[in-house]
Amino acid sequence: MKATLIAALTGVVITVAASTPPPTAHAQPSKTTIDDYMAKAMHGTDLPGLSVVVTHRDRVVHAAGYGQDSAGAPITADTPMRIASVSKSFTAMAVMTLVEDGRIALDDPVADQLPGFTMADSRHTGVTVRHLLNQTSGFSDTTIDITALEQSSSLAEYTSALGSASLAADPGTHYEYCNVNYDVAARLVEVASGRPFGEYLKDRVFGPLGMSRSTVSSQEIAPADGYNSVFGAWLSRHELPAFLDSSGAGGVITTAADMGKWLISQTGNGARLVSPEGLRTMHRSSTVDDYAMGWMPEQGPDGVQLLVHPGNLFTYTAVQAVVPSTGYGYAVLANSASLSDDTYSILTGLVELSQGGQPEDVGGGRQLFELVLGLIALVAVGLGVLGVWRSRGWARRRAGTAPWRVALRLVPLLLPSAVFVAYPDLIELLMNGRTVTWSQLTYFAIPLTITLLVAALAGTTTAIARLVNLRSVSTSI
Secondary structure, three states, X not given: OOOOOOOOOOOOOOOOOOOOOOOOOXXXXXXXXXXHHHHHHHHHHOOOEEEEEEEEOOEEEEEEEEEEOOOOOEOOOOOOEEOHHHHHHHHHHHHHHHHHXXXXXXXXXXHHHOXXXXXXXXXXXXXXXXXXXXXXXXXXXXXXXXXXXXXOOOHXXXXXXXXXXXXXXXXXXXXXXXOHHHHHHHHHHHHHHOOOHHHHHHHHHHHHHXXXXXXXXXXXXXXXXXXXXXXXXXXXXXXXXXXXXXXXOOOOEEOHHHHHHHHHHHOOOOOOOOOHHHHHHHHOOOOOOOOOOOOEEEEOHHHOEEEEEEEEOOOOEEEEEEEOOOOEEEEEEEOEEOOOOOHHHHHHHHHHHHOOOOOOOOOOHHHHHHHHHHHHHHHHHHHHHHHHHOHHHHHHHHOOOOHHHXXXXXXXXXXXXXXXXXXXXXXXXXXXXXXXXHHHHOOOOHHHHHHHHHHHHHHHHHHHHHHHHHHHHHHHO
C-alpha cells in the first residue's frame, strides 16, 4: 500500500521522446564524487541504509550501498529492497509488451479482456487498459474497500472482490492515484499471457534486462526487515502486510544494481523490451493529468525535465528518475520509512551532480520534526501530571457550578482525544481520500501517533480526575 504522507509528487505536462539523447555538456560525476556526496547525505539524514545507482545512456556510472540492514550486514548494490509503488512502471512495461504482441488492446474495455472483472457500477464497462495505467479509471479508495481487497490471496481473488465496488468518476475524466488500477493490470497480464504475473515479469522484463536479483515474490527473495524512525531512533520492524506477492501496484523486490539495468532501458538504450513508440507511450502524460504510465513528469534542478516515480511502504522507501534529454537515470532505495522521506532529496542531489552542480546538504528535517513532536509529548505528559495533581483544587473552586459550565471547561481537555479518534480519517483527508488504517499509522507515522496518543491520554486523565474530585467535593459539602 501505502503508502506515506509525502508520496505524491507534482509536475508539469511534458512529452518525452525515448530516442537516444544528445550528449550532455557536463562531465559525468566520478564514483568518488558520488561517494563523497552520499557520505554527507548519510550523515545528514542519519538513515540506517541506502543503495543508489546512477546510469548514463548504456552504462552504469555508479552503483553502491551505504549503511547496514537489520541484521547488521553492510548494504551493497546487490542488497534486495522493496521499492513499493516504483513497481508500477514495471507493471506498465509488462502490459505494453503484451500490447505490442497483440494480446492486450490498450484502448479496449478491460471487461472485454478480463473475465471476472465486474463492479456494481455499470460504468466499469467503459474502463480501458489505458485508463488503468494512467490512473484515470475512476477507481478510488473512497468507493472501494481497500482493506478487504488486501485480504485476497491471489490477483484473481483480488479482481473478483471488486464486484460490490463502484467508481468515483466516469472513466477517462478524472485522475486519482489508486493501487487497484495496477493490481487489476497485473491480473490482466496473467490472463493475457496465461502465466502468473511474477513469472511473466521474470521472463519478459527482468530476464531480458539481466535483472537476476528482482522478483515480486518474497518467497524467492526476502529483503531484511526495514526500519521506522521513533523520535530520531531507528527501530527495526517486521514488514506490515499490504501488497500481495505478485502485486502489480507495489510488489517488486529488487536491487540498485538491477535498477541500473532497468533505467538504461528506460532511456532507450540497452536491451529493448518494447518499441521506441511503446516507450514514448508509457512516458507520455494522459490527457487528464500529468501522470503517465508508472511515471510522473517533474521539474528538477535548473529546470531539467525528469520522469520520476516514488515508492513509500511501511519500512521501505524508494524513488527512480530518468532525464530523457541527457540519458541519465537514477534510483535511490532505502530500508526505512518515516514521516519525512529523504530519498527524493538525495536523488535531486545526484541529478545536480550530473549537471556539474554542487548539491545542497541533505537531511535534518526528520530529526527536527521528530524532536518537536517529542517535546510536545513531554509537555503533554507534564501537563497531564500537573492537571491530575491540581484537580482537587480545581474541583473545590467549581463546587456548586452549573453542570453545563463544568462541561464547557472540560471540552479543551477532551479535544486531543477527539482528534486521536478521528486520526485515520484526518490523515485520509490530507491524502486526498487514500485509505489509511490504524496499523499503518503505527509504522511510518509512529512519532506523530505516539504524540497524539500521549496528548489524548493526558487530557482525558485530567478530565476524569477533575470529575472524580468534583463529585467527592460535592458529596462532602
